[in-house]
Amino acid sequence: MVENNSVCDIGFIGLGVMGKNLVLNLADNGFSIAAFDLDASKVEDTIAQDMAETGLPSARVVGCSSYTELLACLKPPHLIVLSVPAGEAVDDVCENLIGAGIQPDDIVIDTGNSLWVDTVEREKKYHSNFILFSSAVSGGEVGARFGPALMPSGAPYAWTRIKPIWQAIAAKVDAKTGKPIERTKPGEVVNEGEPCAAYIGPAGAGHYVKMVHNGIEYADMQIICEAYQMLRDGVGLTSDEIADIFAQWNRGPLESYLMEISVEVLRHRVGADNTPLVELILDKAGQKGTGLWTAVSSLELGTPAPTIAQAVYARSISSFKELRVTAANVLQGPQISPFNELDKQNFIEQLHDAIYCAKICAYAQGFQLMKLAEKEHNWQLDFASIAKIWRAGCIIRAIFLQPITQAFARNPELDNLLLDDFFAEQLNQHQLNWRKSVANAALMGIPTGAITSALSYYDAMRCASSPANLLQGQRDFFGAHTFARVDKAASKKYHVNWSSAERDMVEV
Known part of the structure; x- marks a missing residue:
């Protein structure tokens, strides 16, 4: 599939949704790619999409049919990116590269959601065969295509080679405002702004930070979903009415990617009767493990992350659909009284503040967990830099991350985000509405494990004398x-x- 005289900058293995979009992103930024996948049709699809997007007669991507051919296409020392599922698949690729003749000074970058301890063990296992580097990627397929958030870790030497590539393809933010610099079209290149890619630390550190990112993501999503249920079941609003509220909230301190896509999901309609799609989606949530890993790590290190754990539990209880339907016919809840217009507006205002405060606590839990992990594993994490990385490209990107960046810039040794003057003031100002919202949920019989656990965390943290x-x-x-x-x-x-x-x- 490849001409003998082809010499590429980067080898790429794994052309699923994320891999294909990362390849096209790399190509947009001027890098030549030798691509391989066990499924040859994925190689062909990537090349076809590249040609369709550019309108060029030939692709910027060279297709390869074997590991040996891939290595032959690359400039030495070789740089190879993996986008394969976490676990055995990573080791299978590594072993095949060894068999194909990879050299000790070649670099292999694992971009999947590997468990961080696996990454540490792999670096030890393969250190005499090649340099294993890891770089967690966040942002989904759109982020991969137009600029993800990247959390690289491993040998500092490897980072010197990877840095210009990663900073080129990463999402960018305006240094003053912290807002993303949008890139939405194939072929576009953004050279201005701060790249959402910075060296995290030794092997495993990047995957640990990405794990915590995903734990916060679980919490953030659950908080939004609990607000949705309170507005749907508590106030009786339609999907469009809730979308209008979320859209308004998204113009203030709750502005975020997750709020933005929630609006789009709520507005989407299907079928001849124009039914809101959200009403047809089965209420059983999936999970891939990173939220669970975060909760387990918090227990192992002895630092509280109850809102993240409650988000994991919420997904777990959602899977018991038949049991919940049975219980709904047996277990009684309170009768919900109709709202007048003034009460409805007060309810919505209180809920806004509850989401904001719960979100602060979820991030505080995640950053405190990383701080404890830093001490436990003798890492040196730059928390202001981590917050910067998350301002664009990733799933939890939000305007909210700019003050977090500033908090850790003011005090790199900050023990907990709740102790920062800005966030302490925000919590003090909005905590009464937060309490009213939690009380409303309890009185209406609507489960709000994430929002309520965040309030309990807040109260526990400010409790000078505990029981x-x-x-x-x-x-x-x-x-x-x-x-x-x-x-x-x-x-x-x-x-x-x-x-x-x-x-x-x-x-x-």
């Missing part, structure tokens, strides 16, 4: 786990002999 003193007493009673005392040195531990009549206390 954990009683908990420690309970633990010492049944398990002699000991406890510290507020009136003694923190290093000293005590135990009460609960089974004795005197119940005397001893220092352990």
Whole structure:
């Protein structure tokens, strides 16, 4: 499939939805691509789309029919990008490249959603065969085509070779406003603005940051969906009316890609009777694991991420459709009273503030998790840079990320986003409406696990004296786990002999 005299800048393996669009993005930015997929038709489709978009008689992409042919097409030292499913597929490709003659100074970039610990192990496993680098990609197929957010990590030497390529194809933002610089047409190139690609750290760090990004994404999506249900079931609004509200919200502090696409989904109609599509979509949510990985990591590191975990649970409970339908006929909920116009407007205003505050807490949980992971794994993460990367190209891109960037620029050692002056002021200002919205949801019997857990997180974080003193007493009673005392040195531990009549206390 390839001419012997073809010499390309980049090899690309895996031409699914993401891979094909990344290839075309690379080609738009002037890089020559040698492309391979086990499914030859995907190679042909990529070449055909490239020719159709450019109108040129020949493609900017060279098709290859084997790993050996791919390597033969590349300028040494070879640079090869993988866009294959996480797990065994990555190792299969790596082993095939070894068999095809890849060299120790060649670089292989894994752009899939690999579990970060797998990336660490792969770097060790293949270090004598080639340089394994990872670069998580966010933004879906549109982001891949016109500018994704990229989270690269691995050997610093590899980054020096990859950096100009990644910064060329990444999404760009206006440095002053933090707003994306749109690129929507094939062949367009954006050379201005700040690229949403920056080195994250050693092997695994980039995939960890992308994992947390996806955990926040789970939470953000669930928060929006809970607002949708409150407006649909609580107020009785139609899909178009909810879309109008979301569109209005999207012109303020809630402006985001997820709010924008929610409006489009709600407005879309199908069929002869012009039925809103959202009413025909089965309410069973899928998931690919990254939200679960984030929740598990938070438990392992002992840092709270309840809103992210609740978003995962919400997807899980949605899968029990038959059970929920049965329970709906057995378990009673409250009667919802009709709203007058003034009450409706107050309800909507309160819900807006609840979403805003819950969103702040979800991001705070994600960034605190990354901060704990940084300490645990001896990384050096630049949180202002991470927030910058997420301002465009990725799924959670939002105007909201500009003040997060500024918060970590003001204080790189910020322990929790809630402690930043700007966000503390926002939460203090809007928390009453947040509470009213959560109370409304409870009184109407509408589940709001994400929004409500975010409020509990907020209240727990501002609780100078928690009930954990009683908990420690309970633990010492049944398990002699000991406890510290507020009136003694923190290093000293005590135990009460609960089974004795005197119940005397001893220092352990």
